[in-house]
Amino acid sequence: MSQLKILVLSLSNIIRLGIQQSLSDLNIGAKVYLSSEIDSAKDIIEKLKISLIIVDENIASANEFEKLTTNPDLKILYLSFRSADIFEKMHININQKELGEKLREYINPGKDIKNQEGEKGLSKRENEVVRMLSLGAGNKEIAQKLHLSLHTVLTHRKNIIRKLGIKTTSGITVYAILNGIITIEEATI
Amino acid sequence: MKPFDSKTKLAEAVFQDFNLLRVISRFGIFPGFGDKTIGEICKKKEIDPVFFLIIVNSFTNKRYFPSHELADFSLSQMVSYLQKTHTYYLDFQLPLIGDMIDNLCNNRNPENKKLMVMKQFFSAYRKELTDHINREEKITFPYVLRIEQIFSNSESIQGKESDYDMLTYEKEHDNVEEKLIDLKNIMIKYLPEPFDHEMVIRILTELSWLEKDLNEHSRIEDTIMIPRVKIMEVGIRKRF
């Protein structure tokens, strides 16, 4: 699971630093990069595998900016001074709490935080994925052995991370041992 | 909260955040400083007060961001502070937590064999952090010092230095807190009974301190060191 990397693109130093600070206050463990022009931004996006760009809409029109990236996984969030009338926009006056919600929605579309509270423990399938991960299997191997598509495996992994709050594979292995899903002898940490 | 300045009494700053004692000890300042101000203490200990204040203020206030002062202190001073912090992790904090975790796992009363896995997980984390630190000590810091020297002596970059730059560091400078957060999380939520409860609370206290300290340390590397070195790199390239 790679780290969330966010690029903030704006001509204004104040806006760049302000967004950087707000993102760091959210404590979501994102790494934030700043840029003031499209050319160097393009460079950063490619080299550093950015997953989300927050772009000041004053810097470019939407179509101009979309041309810059061919990566379908890259998400762009526009910072708007007029109105945030579409999902891809957020208003400059957004408060801290709303910013947190917006990012969560944006990064995991369709997953409402409130729905998670009812979920307890892992499903049977998720437990099987935890077991295989702990034994050192990769995504492809898990997909083959459990007869799942790669996409489904990835979804299970995301849900496991979200439910347990454990991000690293070695952390998941420890969880599996403590919960008797595998034995300490079977595992490599 | 108003940032501390050279007229602030050091004791007052410490009262606001007790953990500052751990930070200022890296400057050779220990309890017993009386009513002296930060300025007075820095003068006596020959510490640059501008740099000292940046460290103390950014530690106590997450929103504090040094502006114009930024250009005023030397990178060698910053590198030496970061190195002292590394030494603190390697020689003090990691062994301390390691001993406590050993104690938790080897405790026969109550005995719980499953807990041994915590020991393995911690040593994996310890190795990861040690490798991260060693790479900075062997490659990054010497590079930073060299760039500062070249910059102030108007030399040119030749040979070896050109293979490595701050962008390379920025790209590979990964988050060393992930496993640590997992470790904390597992101890809080998933530790099976029986175990020494008091010991777990003490371990969690030290892990949380390490996490905060590491966060602060990485923030200095990412938001103060990287931009300053990059500016120097550009300055050097333009010269030739």
Ligand SMILES: [Fe+2]
């Ligand atoms: Fe470091």
Ligand SMILES: [Fe+2]
């Ligand atoms: Fe580092």
